[in-house]
Amino acid sequence: MIQTLVIPGLNGSSDEHWQRHWVREQVSSSVVEQENWTCPVLAHWQAKLDEALSNTDGAFIVAHSLGCLLAASYASRRGAGLIRGALLVAPCSLETTLQMHPCMIEFGAEPLERLPFPSLVVGSLNDPYMSVPQLERHVKAWGSDLVTIGFSGHINVASGFGRWPEGYEFFERLVRRSLLTEQWASPTASPSGQLVAALGRSYR
Numbered sequence: 474m475i476q477t478l479v480i481p482g483l484n485g486s487s488d489e490h491w492q493r494h495w496v497r498e499q500v501s502s503s504v505v506e507q508e509n510w511t512c513p514v515l516a517h518w519q520a521k522l523d524e525a526l527s528n529t530d531g532a533f534i535v536a537h538s539l540g541c542l543l544a545a546s547y548a549s550r551r552g553a554g555l556i557r558g559a560l561l562v563a564p565c566s567l568e569t570t571l572q573m574h575p576c577m578i579e580f581g582a583e584p585l586e587r588l589p590f591p592s593l594v595v596g597s598l599n600d601p602y603m604s605v606p607q608l609e610r611h612v613k614a615w616g617s618d619l620v621t622i623g624f625s626g627h628i629n630v631a632s633g634f635g636r637w638p639e640g641y642e643f644f645e646r647l648v649r650r651s652l653l654t655e656q657w658a659s660p661t662a663s664p665s666g667q668l669v670a671a672l673g674r675s676y677r
Contacts (some may be wrong), residue, residue, distance in 0.1 A: 475648065476529045477502040482538025482565065483574060485510040489630050491637035492555075499528040502535070516577040518543050519550070526555040533651070534559040535644065537544055538602065538627065539580070541594075542567060545615060548586035556650035558591040558643065560644050563628040564611055565602035573602070585614040591654055592617040597625040597632075618650070 479502055486492040486504075490664045497503045505525045507518055522543060526532060535555055541564035547553040567583045571575050596608045604613075605607045605621075612619045620643060626632025 474501045477644075478522070478525050478529075478532045478534050479504045480534060480536040480540035480542045480543055481505075481507075481510070482536075482581045482643075483510065483513065483570065483578070486533075486537065488632055489635045490537075491628075491640060493537065494636040495535060495640065504662070512576045512578065513539065515543070515546060516579075516580050516638065518554045520548065522547075523552050527554060531555050531557045533557050533644070533648065535562070535640075536560070537562045537629070538565045539570060539578075541565070542580060542584055545584035545586075545611075546581075548584060548588050553589050556590045556662075557655070558647045559572075559588070560595065560640075560647050561594050561615075562595045562615065563597060563600055563602065564594060564608070565600075565627075566600070566607050569602050569607075572676040585622075587612065587614065587616045591647060591651045593643060593650070593676075594619045595628065595643055596621045597623070597628055599624045600627050602627055 477499065479496050480587045481492055481504065484655060485507070492504070495505050505522050505524070507513065507521055509517065532555065534544050536559060541561040545560060547556060567580055570580055594612050594614055596603070598621055600607060628634050
């Protein structure tokens with residue numbers, strides 16, 4: 474079974490958000506819940522993700538908005554070894570987010586280190602939280618693959634993204650890349666075909 478940790482962004486994800494649909498539909502998925510969704514502190518959010526990761530043998534991450542920056546902060550963090558891959562949907566610019574929301578966000582500097590795990594960024598051409606040039610800058614810095622899905626806003630409920638079947642397709646693409654990477658690193662790893670077949674049965 475492929476374990477998945479779902480990481481919402483600022484203010485969490487409402488019940489109609491595609492991330493909540495994801496967790497309801499996928500039994501191997503769980504949300505990394507934060508004590509304070511409104512005024513996030515990076516160290517506190519990292520502690521919750523550390524705890525969630527420690528309860529797995531390795532997990533994939535499905536993050537949205539500020540949750541993507543939390544995942545990216547693991548570039549040089551010990552827990553990175555437990556992240557098998559990350560689907561980063563509509564990452565936000567920290568500077569832009571600070572300007573748009575009055576609450577203090579203590580997230581340090583913009584995370585722009587290369588990620589040590591496979592990652593796929595799904596972006597929008599009219600995201601109010603991140604311009605296309607900013608998106609391209611982050612993708613290049615992280616060493617991620619990039620897919621843009623047109624003028625889709627912040628890829629949230631406000632822009633029409635409730636249940637999001639296409640997200641599962643992007644996730645499958647990420648998992649395939651991760652499995653190939655793992656097989657290259659370890660010839661004794663489980664056959665990717667079997668795991669992808671199992672994935673295909675689960676994520677529809």
